Amino acid sequence: MSTEERNSGSGRFWLLIIIALVVFAGLFVLGWLPRHRKNATRDEESHALASAKPVVTVQPAKPAPNTTSVTLPADLRSQHETELFARVNGFVQSWKADIGQHVRRGQVLATITTPELDQQIAQAQANLALARTSYGRLQSVTLPGAISKQELDAGQAQYAAQQAAVRQLQAQRSFRQVVAPFNGTVTQRNVDVGTLVTGGNATGTQLFKVEQTDTLRAFVDVPQNFVTNIRRGLRAQVLVPEFPNQPFQGIVARDAEALDPQTRTLRTEVRLPNRQGKLRPGSYGQVRFDLPQTVPTVLISANALVPSGTEQKVVMVQDGKIHFQAIVVGRDFGSNLEVSQGLKGGELLVINPAENLIEGLAVDTKMAEAPKKPAGPPPAAPRPNDPDAPRVSSPLGK
Secondary structure (H helix, E strand, O other), X not given: OOHHHHHHHHHHHHHHHHHHHHHHHHHHHHHHHHHHHHHHHHHHHHHHHHHOOOEEEEEEOEEOOOEEEEEEEEEEEEEEEEEEXXXXXXXXXXXXXXXXXXXXOOOEEEEEEOHHHHHHHHHHHHHHHHHHHHXXXXXXXXXXXXXXXXXXXHHHHHHHHHHHHHHHHHHHHXXXXXXXXXXXXXXXXXXXXXXXXXXXXOOOOXXXXXXXXXXXXXXXXXXXXXXXXXXXXXXXXXXXXXXXXXXXXXXXXEXXXXXXXXXXXXXXXXXXXXXXXXXXXXXXXXXEEEEEOOOOOEEEEHHHEOOOOOOXXXXXXXXXEEEEEEOEEEEEOOOEEEEEEOOOOOOEEEOOOOOOOOOOOEOEEEXXXXXXXXXXXXXXXXXXXXXXXXXXXXXXXX
């Protein structure tokens, strides 16, 4: 083989080596360059994320309204009500008033025949006649020294005692007629002609019950935290299930001025007119008070409360930085809380604060979105005057 042929073969060999190296380098560059760009982009994003401010969701605290609506269960009773009992023993001779009948003061409701009492009066009158005769005889003795002064005084005292006994029995006989003590309506009649009655007020022996229903009283037990706002003359609305769209206006007439130590409630009487007779005594009802706020309060979302720790606090955003604020929570309305101390209203509070938030951390904020309505048909409207409804309505519902 000539020298020229050997040089030509060696040149082709190195040319192939060079071409292979170029191809390998090109493939290496094509595979490394995208990965390098991706890693660079990832590093830039990590650096930007590390240097960026955290974004927190905030919601402003709202000042509470000046009044709070409180609805409490109540019992409706008559302005005046009394049960009538017999004062003498005997039998019912007649009755002249039945349930639902309007009666006037002094009207006879029933008459009782008293045969035993009549005999006692007859015996007492006979004793009185004898005592009068005996005393008259003593007075007619004119012979000096025939009778003593003591005998004359004893005869006079016996005569006076028999007079008092007769008057006492006659006074008892006047109770043979059972009369209405005031203008009202008979709501119970428990006797009939011939019924045996006994004088006294034992349970279950009442003859009639009379009630005055043109004015009613609603008795309600007010919890201790609302007692400071209860005063005489405060207007209230009385609600009954039979008139769901017609609240009846009343006013606070009086209260017990002392709380029940067992329930920590104040017995309060709300008086309301009932001249048309729409309301019935003994009915279940509710009393709604619109109580003024004595101390300004703030309403916040329940999700703004920091869940950890024994101290109640929230996370605020002031001048773009995190600040932890201690608060005093009053009433709990479920999704909202009433704050009595620590906030003035208008502060931006972090919703669902994360554990990595620290005091003074710079953050960006975004406003919380309004809650979306659930899919499907709307929930049924609450029943009017529902006894299971919340007793204290949330001020946000106004």
